[in-house]
Amino acid sequence: MRKPRSQMIAETRAKLIAAARAAFGTVGYAETSMDDLTASAGLTRGALYHHFGDKKGLLVAVIAEIDGEMNAHMRAVTAKASDPWTGFRDECTAYIELALDPEIQRIMLRDGPAVLGDPWDWPTLSECIRSMTESLTKLAETGVIAPIDPEAAARLIAGATQYAAQWIANAPDPEATSRKAIDAFNLMLDGLLVRS
Secondary structure: OOHHHHHHHHHHHHHHHHHHEEEEEEEEOOOHHHHHHHHHHHHHHHHHHHHHHOOHHHHHHHHHHHHHHHHHHHHHHOOOOOOOHHHHHHHHHHHHHHOOOEEEEEEEHHHHHHHHHOHOOOOHHHHHHHHHHHHHHHHOOOEOOOOOOOOHHHHHHHHHHHHHHHHHHHHHOOOHHHHHHHHHHHHHOOOOOOOO
């Protein structure tokens, strides 16, 4: 029995994304050959162009997939927290810690910005700001944090986490840099708390 067209399209896209992710994560975007990538997926360059337009379009799809996984990881971290503040703080810290992952370092923090430009212009960041603004609004309304413009705070916190992650990804000693970044970040974030 022949597979439905929608299933064949989804499978082709998944094969190309998986092959690109493996190549981009190991040899990097610039060194990835489209012929080698499509051959490893058992597909043609035509399939790549049909589904993603070009190599850059494929990178966008890989980043969207990794971003989704990162968000799921951070939501799981938040769900384990004993209270909303701890969840918010742990979620931010989890993002910074993800910069230790070699695939995230190469694709999300080095090649992504080099090819696609400033991450502030990526669609995924606007969702992050929206979600963080919502969390900060609730924390302020319940008196956990000081009254503050939640969007302004969200943008500053997102900037801090993004730059901390990039610092880690490009550091000679990512582990040590991560520890320093998280310690400083958490001290800064705790400054939002209402002191009783």
